[in-house]
Amino acid sequence: MRKKVITVVIITLAMLNIAQLISNIAVHRISTDAIPDEETALAVGRAILSSVLGEEAVLLNEPFSVGYLDTHKQYWAVAGFNNPEYLGVPPSITIRKSDGKVLGIFPLPVEVGNT
Secondary structure, eight states: HHHHHHHHHHHHHHHHHHHHHHHHHHHTTOOOSOOOSSSHHHHHOOOHHHHOOOHHHTTTTSSEEEEEESTTSSEEEEEEEOOOOSSSOEEEEETTTTOOEEEEEOOOOOOOHHH
């Protein structure tokens, strides 16, 4: 009987030790998101907006604000400042955090002759 109690105690302690190790690994998990933070979201958002709308549109609407678009923190919103010297709506972009997919750019560029 005593051997069984000792065996159960040893197994229980081993299981608790394994559970603690797993918990420590989960706490120190590295983010695998393509756009993990505000700094990255801003850099990627500005680069894409510059490419699509032109560098001037981006420069005229500095500074850009960055934040989560949703309560689940899955989508980044990068938006320009409403500058009175810029004729038009300040540029903005929505980027998915997990893979960097662009979900929207506003305003969409209008090509001359196709309006």
